[in-house]
Amino acid sequence: MEALRRPGAEQPQHAGQPPHAVLVDQRGIVLGPGDMRGFSPRFSGGNLEHDLALVDALRRVAEAKGCTAAQLAIAWLAAQAEDIVPLAGARTRERLAEAQPAMDLSLTADDLADIEKAVPPGAARGDRYPSAFMCDLGVGN
Secondary structure, three states, rough: OOOOEHHHHHOOOOOOOOOOOOOEEEOEEEEOOOOOOOOOOHOOHHHHHHHHHHHHHHHHHHHOOOHHHHHHHHHHHHOOOOOOOOOOOOOOOOHHHHHHHHHHHOOOEEEEEEEHHHHHOOOOOOOOOOOOHHOOOOOOO
């Protein structure tokens, strides 16, 4: 990532509070202690900016469809085959509430084509894991 800053400079630490090794990039993405994104090739160099542009493109398709990018992604996954059931992760009730309407979202062939145009297969840059981990998985380098 190009520009990282320590949020402690903007958010004072309270007495008795241990320091946190948290980094925030220029777009506000928080990388906390043990956060794998700090080691992931997808979140380093120009890969992050490239991949965020894909997210922006998907968001535009979602807005035209009247839903969120997360809902569109879940609906896209469900549309891939009848035997696929998306399991949406949700850290908060708000995210779960956002995900639920996706199962009622119908995607046309044109919608699917718009999604593929916005985010073509293989368009994301950077390996999912560092090369040492990819070797352990038997893929990549």
